[in-house]
Amino acid sequence: MYYHDRRLQYPVTVEKPDPAFARMLQQAIGGVEGEIRVCMQYFFQAWGNRAPTPKYRDMLLHTATEEIGHIEMLATAVALNLDKAPASLQEEGAADGIVGAVMGGGNGRQEIEGLIHKNLLSGGLAAMPMDSDGVPFNMSHVYASGNVAADMYCNVAAESTGRVLAVRLFNAAHDEGMKKMLHYMIARDTMHQQQWLAVIEELGGAAANLPIPNSFPQEQEDQENNYNFYATAADGSYPEGRWTSGPSIDGRGEFTVFPNKPLGEEPILGPARPDSGAQDKQIG
Amino acid sequence: MYYHDRRLQYPVTVEKPDPAFARMLQQAIGGVEGEIRVCMQYFFQAWGNRAPTPKYRDMLLHTATEEIGHIEMLATAVALNLDKAPASLQEEGAADGIVGAVMGGGNGRQEIEGLIHKNLLSGGLAAMPMDSDGVPFNMSHVYASGNVAADMYCNVAAESTGRVLAVRLFNAAHDEGMKKMLHYMIARDTMHQQQWLAVIEELGGAAANLPIPNSFPQEQEDQENNYNFYATAADGSYPEGRWTSGPSIDGRGEFTVFPNKPLGEEPILGPARPDSGAQDKQIG
Amino acid sequence: MYYHDRRLQYPVTVEKPDPAFARMLQQAIGGVEGEIRVCMQYFFQAWGNRAPTPKYRDMLLHTATEEIGHIEMLATAVALNLDKAPASLQEEGAADGIVGAVMGGGNGRQEIEGLIHKNLLSGGLAAMPMDSDGVPFNMSHVYASGNVAADMYCNVAAESTGRVLAVRLFNAAHDEGMKKMLHYMIARDTMHQQQWLAVIEELGGAAANLPIPNSFPQEQEDQENNYNFYATAADGSYPEGRWTSGPSIDGRGEFTVFPNKPLGEEPILGPARPDSGAQDKQIG
Amino acid sequence: MYYHDRRLQYPVTVEKPDPAFARMLQQAIGGVEGEIRVCMQYFFQAWGNRAPTPKYRDMLLHTATEEIGHIEMLATAVALNLDKAPASLQEEGAADGIVGAVMGGGNGRQEIEGLIHKNLLSGGLAAMPMDSDGVPFNMSHVYASGNVAADMYCNVAAESTGRVLAVRLFNAAHDEGMKKMLHYMIARDTMHQQQWLAVIEELGGAAANLPIPNSFPQEQEDQENNYNFYATAADGSYPEGRWTSGPSIDGRGEFTVFPNKPLGEEPILGPARPDSGAQDKQIG
Amino acid sequence: MYYHDRRLQYPVTVEKPDPAFARMLQQAIGGVEGEIRVCMQYFFQAWGNRAPTPKYRDMLLHTATEEIGHIEMLATAVALNLDKAPASLQEEGAADGIVGAVMGGGNGRQEIEGLIHKNLLSGGLAAMPMDSDGVPFNMSHVYASGNVAADMYCNVAAESTGRVLAVRLFNAAHDEGMKKMLHYMIARDTMHQQQWLAVIEELGGAAANLPIPNSFPQEQEDQENNYNFYATAADGSYPEGRWTSGPSIDGRGEFTVFPNKPLGEEPILGPARPDSGAQDKQIG
């Protein structure tokens, strides 16, 4: 179970509110690489964790709980960026209803409104659990497979795309308060990338854990097709690299190249049945 | 651009059709860890690849193209599992319309129908681009971030959850043809896990690539919060591990523990504006 | 079954078409607080209504049918706002294809286009069943629970957020015709808020109907935890209010405060099974 | 920001695991009336709360934080129901892979598998953020309008449908541990229904708050259409009730009946433009 | 605007309620080939219709209005199929809560419950706007392009898949009342297929309307690639048919075969920019 503190994890201030930047921040809240995703992903991985030891369940709870505070910071940042319009706009928009008051009635009115449609009309100038295009977050992005190594790579992937996003937002930010908040979030993403890789290292590293799942006897997989790069170019060419020759990453095989060709035959499905809603010519 | 061969990548045969297993296979077609996902993910990573060299773009195209053939194999497998009903059922169902003919009219009729509702009613006894619960695949699961290392970890994650799924399907399969097809797919997933990790190794390994993105000057991130594990348990306890002490995975820091506490203040948003559709008591 | 009249429920006129306002109106068509939602919600509540009397089924049909006309008015308003461009823009855009013709080719061309992307490209300058960010309406927002009191509160919620939206659109509108249409819709929302609360009053009011469902014997619920406010602040503080002391709203209890603490234990799940696709270290 | 305790809010035990009941519980996790919804709804209402006082922001944080613990309890309950199969099944399934081990290889094998497809194949026998049909939760169901009274009615609606669901699950439960957990959750839903209604009472009750938003001057709405029931039956009949005569609920009007008829005219849209991708006969 | 009649379009009776069949009927309500789709599609085509004449707008309104009654019939049929359980089950389920009461507590209990999860838990034994797998209808399936001929083909497609579905349901039905309702719906789908093709005939038939849109000057399209079948088989083979030789359907060209090969070059995107969140090796 959980407790809260009304104070924020880290200071969030906005000197010059910027509605367009508010919309960009939405990507870090409800985008597929955003904070709702990692928060819920770590929680569901923790709650469903099956292992002889509660250690990883515990660790996941710590970081999942930390992430709630990140959503909170970003939601606060969105609201503050929608809070007041630049002084120069505020005046002329005064007679103009909420939209005008916030955005100013000038030439750019319609365009800026367009950037924050749903935050204004549906959310009342606040953050919403959606991305920068207004698409609501879909919980199918919560990856929790029941395999701890697979989950850790899912988490590295999430924190990698998450830090890429945070860096893009940092580069796009003009407000010092926003840059400070983001320089903190970028740092936390650095740690979280490390943290999930540390679990894999603690579990024996890539060699011990690959292929995932490592509990499936590898002799039951097709041993002629598990370390060869399939070259599908019609002219037979392929890009040489670490993956075309030499020992495999897990040290259990040798990379080779397979010029792709069909190993199977043309499939033949049974004709349609008389009562299956097909056309008469489909019925055998 | 692309070419096709009518023959399958690998043999797909079904001796004893099993409608319930057909539905399970749908997860490997349209589930979030399925083949449509990796196929489209590799294509979009390739088509949007920005780099001084076309090498990784090329490699991605090879594997994306291979994956189309995997969707094809699974779609064929679903159709074959829905193709004919067990002989013992076929007879009594003959007078019974398509559902009966396929499933038999016996006691289990309704239950089995329930397992394949949409494959029957909407797809006409064929595969559909949806998961094992009938949820259509949503393309937001195609992760292509424009950062090659982030993308590689997304791919490792996809192939890890993908191989976990394939192993579960293998363990659930009873038909020899299905087991053979899956033992091939499991092998290809092994290779693909290797392949994406090989790219990271070729790019210098974790040390050279972390934190992702590595083009962001790390001195601009919050250096006091980038290698410390945040402990959020209310009683101050935390699980010790590779992530609480010692050198960080990227060798650029030292892991420490931070007993979490608020570094910010309680946020204060401006009151609602008079014309914003709020209640009167919200207006400042 | 249903009949139609080609005339609109209420006049819809647009003197100065405004493509950006057209997009805002989309929220009232396909937003979660929009008219498709209430229309379909009332229909499904009516069609599934179970009661000894057809009275509420009837009433719901009246208002559901009224709401079709509201979607129609809004769809007409969107089309009219996309119908002709302001005269000053029309001229320079003449040589410029449909987008140019409608929007003008000037500096703001691209921005305004962006506001109506799908209405133009997919809908041909007409309304679509989506919200102001172009997200299609998802029918899971049709709440029809089979419990008449729960449904009435769902309806009050829908009409409350609906009227909030209509007021925001009214405040953003510049065209007299649009203001007139919206002043009518706001009035209908007023009535519908009343109407659903009137049902609750007719059924005996909050006291008789709470807790919902009132057919569950309240002595079967945990009587020690049904009227106490859970305070989760880590420092034990909580906001005092109507909900922390005094008689409960339904008159069946007394509000108290519970300083939250765990009443359960740490959960222990069984370890992963050997054949479940987990990593070997997860297997007990 | 947030803290956690590894212990559960309330005891969760399962004596006889029941995979089918696990799937039913998913509705309370990721259904539209489930706990993820209320948790996130209260958080976003808190984080975006605009008011001269932080009081309601505070209160919302308390209850949002409580709700995380409810998701956790339900996720634990799902995992425990998938944890071990009944002894009688376990034996015969032993040789049969994970599915068999859990479900038994008997006649009902396929049917029960079908009930938990994604929990098994994608989640590894754990809870997932989806409903009882496997549909992932969509965050557009988080209603946070920026209007405190509208939000409170949204919350009453959520807790009403939520308690209806919990009662249905209670009635369907066979396991004493599950019944106990649910009798607690039903009690918390009782309190939460009370709590949001208490806010409305504290704000002055329905009379003071209706119509929502109460900050819009009611004389600007169409005063001839704000308290009349629209009768749309083709034969002119209508169901008499509290909503057809007498004072309105807010005491500001008198209910009447309006035999519906069009107040507007047939709409006429401009013909299609020559360059708009229409057919030639559509172009005026 | 619209009127209603409390009576159904056509009789809907159920002698032997069948919960599993109720779920199958859901496909005809909220499936992509179901009645909500055609109803809303015809309404949005009507409301956005641009033409010099209101004729087609009118016609679409007639049929859209008819379709509301079809959803109503199907929703009624779902509810009646969930209304009462077979007598033999009712008894033993009496002590067993709602699920038991409806389904009986026997061996098949769990399986049948699984088939109607959300109709029971979320809908209270009523129809919901979702398909036979419980996936809510998504309004993006409402095709209304602004081009009357394209729309008519969308409508033919909808009524064709719709009648295929109705036939499958008819073949699966065991209850005489259900068969009668469906034999009526199948007939209406026959008419609607005719009706939309009649519009195309009235507009001049395929020859006059193709290619759609016919208002685009065909000399502006690539005249070397508009009537040739692209053969993509790697071995150069292709299936001969009406589409490989002879006059084109619109009489404006001659079908030929093009052995596919690239007409373009390998694309070269610019390298990643230094500040774009890419890896350092991607930056040119």
Place this chain on the structure above:
Amino acid sequence: MYYHDRRLQYPVTVEKPDPAFARMLQQAIGGVEGEIRVCMQYFFQAWGNRAPTPKYRDMLLHTATEEIGHIEMLATAVALNLDKAPASLQEEGAADGIVGAVMGGGNGRQEIEGLIHKNLLSGGLAAMPMDSDGVPFNMSHVYASGNVAADMYCNVAAESTGRVLAVRLFNAAHDEGMKKMLHYMIARDTMHQQQWLAVIEELGGAAANLPIPNSFPQEQEDQENNYNFYATAADGSYPEGRWTSGPSIDGRGEFTVFPNKPLGEEPILGPARPDSGAQDKQIG
């Protein structure tokens, strides 16, 4: 199985990159009338094709494979339009981070950013599988019914709306390279419209194939309601046309008009059961 060629199907060049046009092109990638849809639709129709002959399966594979190359062309076009900003903007944006570098820091900065939010933040200035409003493609739009004639009409519908979209994009394009690419795609859509109609002609034309499915004995449908236009206008009027009199399109009936009226009775559902979570007054 499949092969690729690194070269494009047709040249894709962009002289003056236009981020706003890039977003419009997204509709042709991930819109419901876009190329992912037709590609996947033809593949799933092919893979599930049931017929005594492989002919149509083959043909579908040819065109599905062609369509992969179309997605590739469009994805390339999006990336090239995001590749470099106009020279005049590039300079002033240089100090401004990625967004500035691409878009320029001038007055229009925020607005243009808004148009490409997710392409920038999530995709790193590349194409994504979503539409022009940033809504990800949902695979439920892949229509593959198992009935070949229904599928062909679905394909004609897809290529008709697809060509309408391509024409709109052509009319909106300013860059010669883009116009050239689109004039090619428009031509391919012309062929594909022809191609699917050619299949219907080869199968005997509309007369032989209607009503779809033609394998259902038409004497089992309601012969009194299969060729009459239902007039639902409350005043009894209706639009005369090809569909109100004369022989039906399939030549099997005569069109007539039915002034709509209820043929059924008011439905009566059983009251709610005592243990179904209803309110007490709903229980019979």
